[in-house]
Amino acid sequence: MRKLLSVFLILFLSSIATQTLASDFYVRKGATGTNLGTDWVNAWNELSQINFSSLSCGDTVWIAGGTYTSALKGNKSCTAGQILTIARVQATDINPAAAPGWDPSFDSQVVVPYIDIPGPSAYITINGRVPNGIQVLIPGSSGDGIDGGNGAGDGVNQPIDNITFTYIEVYGPPCVTDGNCTNGGVMGVNIMPYCNGANRTHLLFDHMSVHRTGEAFRGCGWDNSIVQYSLIYDTHNDGQQHEDILYSNPPYQNVTWRYNKIFQSPNDGIFFEYGPGAVNFAFYGNVVYHSGGWLMCFKTGSGDTYGPVFIYNNIFENDNTFGDYQPGFLGFSNMASGSEVANNVFENVSPNAEDPPPNASHNAYTLSDASDGGSGSFYYSPGSLGASTLFVNESPGNPAAADFHLTAQGAATLASGETLPAPYDIDPDGNVRGAGGGSWSIGVFQALSQAPAPPINVYGVYR
Template sequence: MRNRCIVFVFLMIITTGINAQTIHFVRNGATGLNNGTDWINAYTDLPDILVRGDTYYIADGVYDRYTFDDALIGTEYIKIVKAIPDDYGEGNGWMDSYGDGVAVFNDGFLFITGYYEINGQVGGGPESWFSGFGFKLQGYSANVKLVDLRGPDWYYEPLPDNISISHTEIVHRGRYTGDMDDGIYTIAMNKDGTKSINQVEGSKNVTISYCYLHDFGRFPIQTHSCSNWIVEYTCIARNSSNAEQHSEGWQDFGSDDIIARYNLFIDCTGTGFIVLKKNYPQINENWDVYGNIFLHTEANRTTKSNSCGHGVFTQSLEETTESINLNFFNNTIINVGGWASGVWFPNGVNVNIYNNLWYRCDAYLYGTNITNLHLGDGSSVKYDYNTYIQSPLKQTVAAEHDEIIDFGNPFVDWQNFNFNLTSNTSSGKVLDEKYAYDMFGNYRKSWTRGAIELIEADSFMKPSGIRVFQ
């Protein structure tokens, strides 16, 4: 019996050791032993080597660009958490003033390996799009990528996987630097420098949530041969595009199984807000774009050089590779002018466009193709239950349940980012349950068209001047 007890205790010690997660503390300006054991003896910077399975709490302060390169141990994550008064790891020596501001990382992060969770804890989302973030990645150097996912050999496999970033402001030096100042950036290439001809895999299982990406000289986001990404509750605003550094709000090459939901896109320029490009032999497949708001401010709308070349969700003009299984549901598109404001996939297969709301979108697509929507081979692109307010369809034929409204403003105050409706639209198409909630968590009881469900509304919006196709 005694031997059994000794074995049991030994196994308990081993199990406890395996499952234990040590908490470390980091505070710029700490004057203790610099060993991370509490807030008095906190590390003054993130140490060069981090421990798998452990959590690192970061106090307010300014820190240098950090490289995450710790060897993988199975699926063990390393957690980087912003310390705030409500959650600071309970270390001795804590003062609320250590966590009531922002932890800034100059020039951001480089990821060599994966399995990291970056959590700023506060800020972001539809209640706080632009402020209150726990972490901030601030660009200072030209051409730097603030979330650089290019891996150990700069482009080549294996690229870092299983990364989440939340409640973080990601901002570069400004919109018109003329440099390759990018936000979240990944690119997959072969050893000979060709782009994934041998199907090099990009980063997988990445989640970006409650973040604010803004003011880039080029891309806020570039994905390349990626899979299983979620970008949600995030504001993506103000990039720049020119002949030397052409860009979009989100540029993708050949990625699959991507979700973009509950985001706010502001003043994205180039080919479009979200643009899918070919990456032979890989194709873009299984994209769910739903519950988002796409907006051009008035100043941006009147300048074609700052507008969208091919549409809101689109492909490049020169692309011939098919994009397969694309959904564009319950999005709101506001004030998009310039060249194009629609969804354009001439080689798309199974492209579905339902329950969207366009307001003040009167752009052409090079004056020859459709203005607001839906170019394909006919049977492969399906659209219906969309509402167009002050958004002439021009070359597009209205679908059976589409609404065309000649005038009126349906929003409470869109110029100040209140996108709630003053009255309801006609009911949209009832979709799968996973699309049945808006960005505020409201259940789509009436399937209001556009991003935000109108709650406690008894009447449908039917102003004079409406032409309803049903």
């Protein structure tokens, strides 16, 4: 009996210990208590007050809505079982809502000047909880919305691993649209320190809104990372940077871009320079529209290869009203063996501005000079650019409202896609392509025999 009671006691104490490992800390602008982060009365009153040495892996830092003047930083190495979470608070959060000093007004947008994960850092999640729940409002005339891996800025790149950014808006300053930014310009996400080795790994950018920037994303040293369910739009030549959606140098490997809406990109969209780059780069289920000039570029002249790349089930659309050049175009060059471009819609867009797309098949075109010669590829008539009869609403006058689900005519026209393996068999709404022996739709959304259910995944919020 004593042995049995001892076992129960050990288990009970272990359970208590496990439950007490994770603690809650608090940040509230204007808090005037002890500022030790212990509750809302005694919260840290600025992001710079967060004491990472007092945090344990597994803890949660809750941030009340408000405008903060210091950066949100994360510099701690944790593990998969003990993730450090930094989150905008909501009224439905049990512990924070019960903490001394709670007020429902804390459930509001958090505004910060930038986010920095200097490294070495691992297993940190920064979560806005709702679309644009955390807004990075870049001040001044230069700077980055999100940085990572730059250590103390001393020229030594630091590893960051398993860092998640979700429900965050990155919004640049007015100098971007004025074209007069200074000191390197404005970048939405700049995780490209020193380009030495692939040590920025397992990065996840989810449900983001990145807009009014010179470059939206700049990446180097990335490995096993994902950009998904995000709105990326309104890039400009800000006087310092070209208007890239992505500018990448190698190493950039095992990276996936999926289920994103990309628009108002005038030129230099997804841009890879120098090789070997874009190794195992998967780009699928994205809509790149109301954009002109380069939509995707693998730059010639480096003498090195790109890829393999896998460009599947996307829509590339130029409505002839926006961008530096019409029609739009993609440029493939020096593609590695195994690359493939299949099941894409190219509406007023040519994919062969340089070399033909590699292993192209089952692509749909509106331009008669854009043939890829692949099996299953064909031409169709959009009816009218910007008002294609194949899609619900292309909306060039209000691109945020565009809806590229298929009409009945679109479903019939785009009903003969190439069957591809997982994970390429899921559309952004979660529908399985070709389920039940049905056809595999070309383009982003799978045609259904009944009206689609409400999307299970929403994007960021357009401003």
